[in-house]
Amino acid sequence: MRVVHVGSEVFPFSRSGGLGDVLAALPAVQARQGADVAVVSPWYASLVGAPQVVWEGDVPDAGPVTVGELREGGVRFLFVGLRAFERPGLYHDDDVERFCAFGRAVLPVLDALEITPDVLHGHDWQAGLVVAHANLRGWRTAYTIHNLQYQGRWTLHEAWGWTGLPDWAMQAEGVEFHGDLNLMKAGLWFARHVTTVSPTYALEITTPRYGEGLDGLLVSLARQGRLSGILNGLDQARWDPRTDPEIQPYKNALGKAVNTAALRGEFGLDAAPILGVVSRLADQKGMDLLLMALPDLVREWNVVVLGGGDPLLTAALTGWGHHPRVAFVPGLNEPLAHRVYAGADAFAMPSRFEPCGLSQMIAMRYGTLPVVRETGGLVDTVPHEVGFRFADATPEALTAACAEARTVYKKRAVWKSRVKRGMELDFSWESPARHYLELYARL
Incomplete structure (x- = not known):
């Protein structure tokens, strides 16, 4: 052929x-x-x-x-x-x-x-x-x-x-x-x-x-x-936590903890779990919803955002730079993206629409549980027994899903079982x- x-x-x-x-x-x-x-x-x-x-x-x-x-x-x-x-x-x-x-x-x-x-x-x-x-x-x-x-x-x-x-x-x-x-x-x-x-x-x-x-x-x-x-x-050779040269390689949740500690230290974050975002800054990606939800999210999460795009969204996220639980890095940064996927506990994708999405696949492969809106490829790739899904494109729905994730995070055995399931999913080409x-x- x-x-x-x-x-x-x-x-x-x-x-x-x-x-x-x-x-x-x-x-x-x-x-x-x-x-x-x-x-x-x-x-x-x-x-x-x-x-x-x-x-x-x-x-x-x-x-x-x-x-x-x-x-x-x-x-x-x-x-x-x-x-x-x-x-x-x-x-x-x-x-x-x-x-x-x-x-x-x-x-x-x-x-x-x-x-x-x-x-x-x-x-x-x-x-x-x-x-x-x-x-x-x-x-x-x-x-x-x-x-x-x-x-x-x-x-x-x-x-x-x-x-x-x-x-x-x-x-x-x-x-x-x-x-x-x-x-x-x-x-x-x-x-x-x-x-x-x-x-x-x-x-x-x-x-x-x-x-x-x-x-x-x-x-x-x-x-x-x-x-x-x-x-x-997903290019599973490029995105493989066992061999990734940008992180401390790991095979399971125990090894992931080293990367979480490293990301926490890199941005001076406290002991709260880390919610990661690697995204274009665009309304399609629901980044305005994330901004509106931030005052509630930072009560229980550290939030690390990497991305570039809309100047207004960039400026608004930059304004959160003073907050001890928010780290924002504008633009594209491939090594940092790997560190966020490996170090975050959960990963937010509040997309208004998402044709497929790769970030949620990468996140699960790295043992990071996605919090996603129920649309497009996010429906097809994020099982209920692994990630956390919400229906409405609103900051309130995003906040509620993150609160559910925070509740499950406290049940360490349940959280680790979700991490294990996510890391075992096959997203190969x-x-x-x-x-x-x-x-x-x-x-």
């Missing part, structure tokens, strides 16, 4: 979030399962690594193109270099135009390298145009929604010339969306099959509450049997990768 994945980022070469993790782990496991796998992504100025140039040329309406290649874990990584990606950083305000250029360049690059996949698998809105052009060639295509909220929209009259799509697609029965070009819709409309990253999220997005204006199209896809949910996996290969075979 020849598979080409297309996405905007891939760890460790380029990454801003979970998409990069998926495009690192899933292709590698599929390669181990016998597939011939390539990943196509932009060649950013800030790309980590030194790809070998394998092709240079001009692509109509995309301009000069340089293609670099790296091979790792049995996967061929191809990086498409365009003028649009020569600036530092991954994402910018003109990303719709940039990823239209990328979308125009990918298939000519595959042609030049004599790669014709059995299935082209696009990921999120940045790959929507690639899927559309592949479908118009008659290629078999799969398309995965990692987060429906981000859709790649731009005024249609300005953006249409960027796409290279036929005029008949410039309508509601195509890629038009309320007067805009919508690259997420392009992927949904043209793909032979659409997946998203958990079964519960696949159901949720067919409703007006979670459908982000595309629920009508998604209902239609579901009725046709063209929409399904395949739960993301083996099963999801097989499900994708079975989907490709059906296509």
Whole structure:
């Protein structure tokens, strides 16, 4: 099976979030399962690594193109270099135009390298145009929604010339969306099959509450049997408390206590249990709910928050820096993230919606019990006998769930049994990768 994945980022070469993790782990496991796998992504100025140039040329309406290649874990990584990606950083305000250029360049690059996949698998809105052009060639295509909220929209009259799509697609029965070009819709409309990253999220997005204006199209896809949910996996080699070089490695709750003491000492926290948060600071993640709940939470918890994003949420959390039971570190800090997962007792994810989520999986693998809102992938991954779930997206519901966790924490034998169950859960990519290969075979 020849598979080409297309996405905007891939760890460790380029990454801003979970998409990069998926495009690192899933292709590698599929390669181990016998597939011939390539990943196509932009060649950013800030790309980590030194790809070998394998092709240079001009692509109509995309301009000069340089293609670099790296091979790792049995996967061929191809990086498409365009003028649009020569600036530092991954994402910018003109990303719709940039990823239209990328979308125009990918298939000519595959042609030049004599790669014709059995299935082209696009990921999120940045790959929507690639899927559309592949479908118009008659290629078999799969398309995965990692987060429906981000859709790649731009005024249609300005953006249409960027796409290279036929005029008949410039309508509601195509890629038009309320007067805009919508690259997420392009992927949904043209793909032979659409997946998203958990079964519960696949159901949720067919409703007006979670459908982000595309629920009508998604209902239609579901009725046709063209929409399904395949739960993301976790890179269990990268996130393994037994071998993690960023912490004091451990196999059980007894070893975890050393890391809890270290995190307590790092931030000068008292003897109360530690509630950890590693998150984008965004309303989607319920970080405003966490802020509103903090006055109640700090009565019984130390709270350690690592994350960056919304400036207002960042400023509000910074304002809590004086409190002896609150530690906030802004931005991305991979080593600290490992220490929080290993050292916290519980882990808060009060998400308004969560397509899949990796943090709750990591937390349980590290013996840290998640406190999560019942939505999306959090429903599919956090068993009642391990974590603590709440229904309403309110600070009161979050506080009540944390209070329940605090009560159980006092029952040390019960808490340790939950920790043990969580650490034994299997979140590997083996099963999801097989499900994708079975989907490709059906296509």
